[in-house]
Amino acid sequence: MEKELDTVAKYLKEHDFKLTNQRRKIIETVFVSHDHFTADDLYDVLREKGESISKATIYRTLSLLCESGLVESRDFGRGQLYYEHVLGHDHHDHLICNGCGKVVEFKNADLEKLQGKVAKARGFRIESHSLRLFGRCKACR
Amino acid sequence: MEKELDTVAKYLKEHDFKLTNQRRKIIETVFVSHDHFTADDLYDVLREKGESISKATIYRTLSLLCESGLVESRDFGRGQLYYEHVLGHDHHDHLICNGCGKVVEFKNADLEKLQGKVAKARGFRIESHSLRLFGRCKACR
DNA sequence: ATATTTGCAAATTCTTTGCAACTTA
DNA sequence: TAAGTTGCAAAGAATTTGCAAATAT
Secondary structure, eight states, X not given: OHHHHHHXXXXXHHTTOOOOHHHHHHHHHHTTOOSOBOHHHHHHHHHHTTOOOOHHHHHHHHHHHHHHTSEEEXXXXXXXXXXXXXXXXXXOXXXXXXXXXXXXXXXXXXXXXXHHHHHHXXXXXXXXXXXXXXXXXXXXX | OHHHHHHHHHHHHHTTOOOOHHHHHHHHHHTTXXXXXXXXXXXXXXXXXXXXXOHHHHHHHHHHHHXXXXXXXXXXXXXXXXXXXXXXXXXXXXXXXXXXXXXXXXXXXXXXXXXXXXXXXXXXEEEXXXXXXXXXXXXXX
16 A cells, blocks of 8 residues: 555656645555445445545546556446556456456456557557456356 | 348337337438447438437437347447447457547457457356457557 | 645536327337 | 327436635645
């Protein structure tokens, strides 16, 4: 947590942003969680901790963290964005169960390599990608 | 066009839905386009043709077409859904330019095969997938 | 000090829904 | 004519924004 806070603090300083109490609390919460969460989830967790931070600030801070590259947003097709921190996480993709909604992370180097090849062949330089496999997990067959 | 209309008509009949004028016009427009379009785009094209069909009907018909499997929705991360018909189109994925917004379709069998393997290894049966490569096209470097 | 940030409430944007009038089969 | 469909306007849901008061550096 200390490390993450420092990393964000550095980013803030470099950009002339301020490390407010609200941002500190949000950061402490975001980087402790190793799950996907929505803006609303984050709002609720903070309230449970006794911190009532406005939705506006939650949204503003999340987009700031996304710009910093320390957090990424994911669209699982549920009408709202999910977030997840990527500090110390390698990039990964997602398997999403259409039955129970379970999300399983995976990574596969061959897949990434192949993607790079495809993009190159079309004259694109990849900056990011999103691969979502929708289907049914064993329990939901 | 005739073929597509028939296919949709058959789907409608099977489900006790009716082929209304509005649906016919929408279908005629959707299956003529070979591009990605939003609900709003569709609304505008129809108005240009002199057909003023309500947004509500546009949305209802698009979701009906998605359920039928004849149209698919795509999320290019622009805050609204894009649609595209898949009749006579093979499945494909998308390269999206972060510079100019250009969308290039591609398909790669090896990629799909590999995805299947990954899913299987995790006990998932894939029902669909979405792969989006975000980056910069040659012109936007 | 002063520029940034916050919270609030209002505004936006995309999409969905209730309902009475109207079509289609 | 019965059931499904339409348009309208209102409702929803998620997110963004304007602004005055508060806060960090």
